[in-house]
Amino acid sequence: MSTHTVTPSRPVFPTLRRIAWLAGALFWSAFAVLEAVNHGWLAGTLALVFFVLPDLTFLVALDDAPRMAKGQLPPRAVPYYNALHRALVPLALVALYTLAAPVTWAPAFAALCGWLAHISYDRAFGYGLRTKEGFQRG
Structure with a gap:
């Protein structure tokens, strides 16, 4: 009788999703650098500020942080954190900027x-x- 051990494999879909997000991250990073090179220090500065800005939402409830569990964001900071970490918001603004904006900056x-x-x-x-x-959501 043959015995073999079945090892659980990681689901492929979450791995592919993370690879796709990484490809998007590299694309948007390259685009930000290109804009900075082509349009000067203000474009580069704003790209850097908006790259850091979403994580500054941690500061909203900094005084509550010592009482939180490991990995937990203070609940009153969550709405700000989630608002700045939804991809739909900047994607919609990119679409608006690209297609309908009368002024391009x-x-x-x-x-x-x-x-x-x-x-x-x-x-x-x-x-x-x-x-x-x-x-973190599961």
């Missing part, structure tokens, strides 16, 4: 690229939106 587009790069890197590395209690 390259630094604004660079900022949106930085914001999308941040969200994409977070998703690629396994960070997503938070529950109302402040924990």
Whole structure:
């Protein structure tokens, strides 16, 4: 009688999803750098500011942080964190900027690229939106 051990394999879909997010992150990062090179220091600065900005939502409830469990965001910071970590918001603004905006300003587009790069890197590395209690959603 043959015995063999079945080892559980990781689902392929989540891995592919994270690879796709990483590809998006690299794309938006490259686009932000291109905008900075083509349009100057203001475009580069705004791309960098908007790359960092979503994580500054941690500061909303900094005084509550010592009382939180490991990995938990203070609940009153969650709405701000989730609002700045939804990809639909900057994607809609990119579409509006590209298709319908009467005024084009390259630094604004660079900022949106930085914001999308941040969200994409977070998703690629396994960070997503938070529950109302402040924990990572499953």
